[in-house]
Amino acid sequence: MSAIATPRQSSVQRGLIDAYNATRRYLIRGKRQPDIIFGSVLFPVIFVVLFGYVFGSSISVPGGNYHSYLMSGLFAQSTLFASSQVAVAVATDMNEGVIDRFKTLPIARSSILIGRSISTIVLGLPALGVMILCALAVGWRPENGIFDAILGFLLIEVFAFALSWLGILAGLIAKSSQAADVISSIPVFLLGFVSNVFVDTSKMPVWLRVFADWNPVSAVVAAGRNLFGNTIGPPPAGVWSLEHPEITTIGLALIIIVVFIPICVRRYSRTSR
Amino acid sequence: MSNFAISAQHLARSFGETHALVDVSLDIPAGSVCALLGRNGAGKTTTVRILTTLLDPDDGHAQVAGFDIASQADRVRERIGVTGQTATMDELLTGHENLEIIGRFSHLGAAVSRQRADELLQQFDLVDAGRMLVKKYSGGMRRRLDLAASLIANPEVLFLDEPTTGLDPVARSEMWVAIRNLVARGTTVLLTTQYLDEADQLADTIVVVDRGLVVAEGTPEQLKASIGRPSVVVTLVDADPAALLKVRTALGADAVIRGRSVSAPAADGLESLAKVVTLLEELGVPIHEVGLEHPSLDEVFSAVTHRIGDHSPVAPAEIPA
Numbered sequence: 001m002s003a004i005a006t007p008r009q010s011s012v013q014r015g016l017i018d019a020y021n022a023t024r025r026y027l028i029r030g031k032r033q034p035d036i037i038f039g040s041v042l043f044p045v046i047f048v049v050l051f052g053y054v055f056g057s058s059i060s061v062p063g064g065n066y067h068s069y070l071m072s073g074l075f076a077q078s079t080l081f082a083s084s085q086v087a088v089a090v091a092t093d094m095n096e097g098v099i100d101r102f103k104t105l106p107i108a109r110s111s112i113l114i115g116r117s118i119s120t121i122v123l124g125l126p127a128l129g130v131m132i133l134c135a136l137a138v139g140w141r142p143e144n145g146i147f148d149a150i151l152g153f154l155l156i157e158v159f160a161f162a163l164s165w166l167g168i169l170a171g172l173i174a175k176s177s178q179a180a181d182v183i184s185s186i187p188v189f190l191l192g193f194v195s196n197v198f199v200d201t202s203k204m205p206v207w208l209r210v211f212a213d214w215n216p217v218s219a220v221v222a223a224g225r226n227l228f229g230n231t232i233g234p235p236p237a238g239v240w241s242l243e244h245p246e247i248t249t250i251g252l253a254l255i256i257i258v259v260f261i262p263i264c265v266r267r268y269s270r271t272s273r
Numbered sequence: 274m275s276n277f278a279i280s281a282q283h284l285a286r287s288f289g290e291t292h293a294l295v296d297v298s299l300d301i302p303a304g305s306v307c308a309l310l311g312r313n314g315a316g317k318t319t320t321v322r323i324l325t326t327l328l329d330p331d332d333g334h335a336q337v338a339g340f341d342i343a344s345q346a347d348r349v350r351e352r353i354g355v356t357g358q359t360a361t362m363d364e365l366l367t368g369h370e371n372l373e374i375i376g377r378f379s380h381l382g383a384a385v386s387r388q389r390a391d392e393l394l395q396q397f398d399l400v401d402a403g404r405m406l407v408k409k410y411s412g413g414m415r416r417r418l419d420l421a422a423s424l425i426a427n428p429e430v431l432f433l434d435e436p437t438t439g440l441d442p443v444a445r446s447e448m449w450v451a452i453r454n455l456v457a458r459g460t461t462v463l464l465t466t467q468y469l470d471e472a473d474q475l476a477d478t479i480v481v482v483d484r485g486l487v488v489a490e491g492t493p494e495q496l497k498a499s500i501g502r503p504s505v506v507v508t509l510v511d512a513d514p515a516a517l518l519k520v521r522t523a524l525g526a527d528a529v530i531r532g533r534s535v536s537a538p539a540a541d542g543l544e545s546l547a548k549v550v551t552l553l554e555e556l557g558v559p560i561h562e563v564g565l566e567h568p569s570l571d572e573v574f575s576a577v578t579h580r581i582g583d584h585s586p587v588a589p590a591e592i593p594a
């Protein structure tokens with residue numbers, strides 16, 4: 001008895017097909033977990049409303065609307081939370097027998113992880129959409145026009161894609177989903193809150209300000225503000241990453257992608273060997 | 274390329290201080306069924322994981338379907354089906370979706386994958402269940418789906434790690450039927466089991482492993498023969514003590530009485546049986562039945578593993594002072 005004849009394809013073609021099939025699988029799974037999607041939509045709504053009104057009532061941004069100032073920060077922050085969720089999901093995956101089965105199939109080693117990261121972005125889109133609607137409802141406006149706004153969101157999504165690989169690595173290293181939660185939550189909270197997401201860094205104590213200014217998340221937020229036309233005042237002097245936030249964001253994302261995808265794939269192939 | 278579908282030479286693998294595999298060699302001819310028989314922790318799963326490219330051996334080599342598991346892992350993966358000891362089906366997908374995904378990952382294409390999924394659901398009596406999410410499946414249904422999934426690309430070599438452990442008797446016999454059907458189609462099967470009757474029922478050859486070592490191997494019959502000679506068992510019509518005693522005396526010094534039977538070693542097998550029949554005719558005792566009895570695999574198993582188990586650690590080779 002012979003194996004069913006398979007159509008001849010190049011290994012690159014096969015790799016793409018494998019990645020597509022893996023993405024498709026995660027999307028079907030995602031669809032079956034409406035509670036997770038619901039949660040991912042609810043969270044940003046609460047954030048926009050809560051932080052907007054809680055902080056907005058006591059923080060005044062000169063010549064601007066706090067909600068407009070805040071939105072870019074919340075968009076960027078949501079990518080951080082998503083990457084932490086990826087870490088937990090990957091750790092859960094790795095403890096299930098299904099990954100073992102995939103490893104006995106003749107598929108590209110990268111495909112399952114690529115499927116995981118792409119599906120994370122796609123499954124996050126409803127939440128992003130709802131967040132944009134909420135933002136518009138509370139008065140946020142992309143002042144530079146629709147084209148720049150789209151560019152801004154693209155930038156944030158590229159960053160989200162890159163971050164998802166850090167989440168994947170955390171999930172692969174962690175022994176359990178609880179451990180993955182802890183490993184990923186600490187940097188997420190540090191980077192997400194010690195930043196320019198909620199407030200201008202200039203009034204922070206020096207040690208905190210230095211961290212917040214050079215925090216890559218601040219650069220992403222600043223890039224978003226620039227493209228949405230929500231920037232208020234000049235960037236802090238001498239902080240290159242905030243003076244060139246778009247280049248910093250793209251550069252950082254590319255570096256993470258180039259460095260961490262191979263590390264993740266290697267780690268994935270080696271686990272449980 | 275050899276005629277062996279699976280050939281392993283001196284596989285060894287440790288996990289820290291645990292020597293899961295010490296030295297395991299296998300040669301399994303194409304189209305046959307081999308049972309890896311051993312207790313919990315004997316090294317069965319480790320062997321299967323190495324042969325299915327999930328785990329690297331510390332030592333040793335192996336070829337599966339003619340390809341080296343280390344240097345040609347992808348070739349091996351194209352030719353094997355694996356049903357692991359733990360469930361590998363996705364709970365959030367339906368049975369049909371699970372099978373289709375495996376087909377797509379085996380590069381059958383979407384259409385063929387769907388078609389194969391339909392066929393297999395039918396073959397494994399899961400047609401209605403195919404549209405249900407796997408999380409609603411019973412244990413037996415999951416195992417059958419898992420087995421179906423490993424057949425989607427018509428593998429040359431199939432690995433089944435404890436395919437019936439934890440199943441109730443009905444599900445177990447359904448699984449046996451499914452496995453027998455595969456064998457009838459010529460697939461080479463390596464299955465692991467803790468159950469002797471399962472090995473005896475399904476396998477052409479049995480390899481007994483214990484503590485990472487092969488302690489016995491052969492056909493079920495050879496294994497029985499290697500462990501003890503058969504015995505002649507004479508069963509009387511009723512348990513008449515005088516008659517039983519008469520038969521025992523006639524059968525010789527080693528004969529023993531059990532209930533209304535007398536058994537004695539039959540060193541020459543059928544020849545011994547013929548002699549006993551002649552003897553009995555002369556005695557004129559009412560006989561219910563006379564037959565040859567082979568030692569059960571249970572006895573084989575406990576004998577070989579006991580021998581190893583009672584072994585104190587092998588004394589280190591003497592070093593001249």
Ligand SMILES: Nc1ncnc2c1ncn2[C@@H]1O[C@H](COP(=O)(O)OP(=O)(O)O)[C@@H](O)[C@H]1O
Nearest residue numbers: 288291293311312313314315316317318319320
């Ligand atoms: N990943 C692992 N890490 C540590 N020990 C392991 C691992 N896998 C197996 N072992 C140990 O190796 C031995 C053999 O295990 P295994 O091959 O699973 O046995 P079996 O399948 O025959 O029950 C056991 O003592 C088990 O605890």
Ligand SMILES: [Mg+2]
Nearest residue numbers: 317318319358
């Ligand atoms: Mg096992």
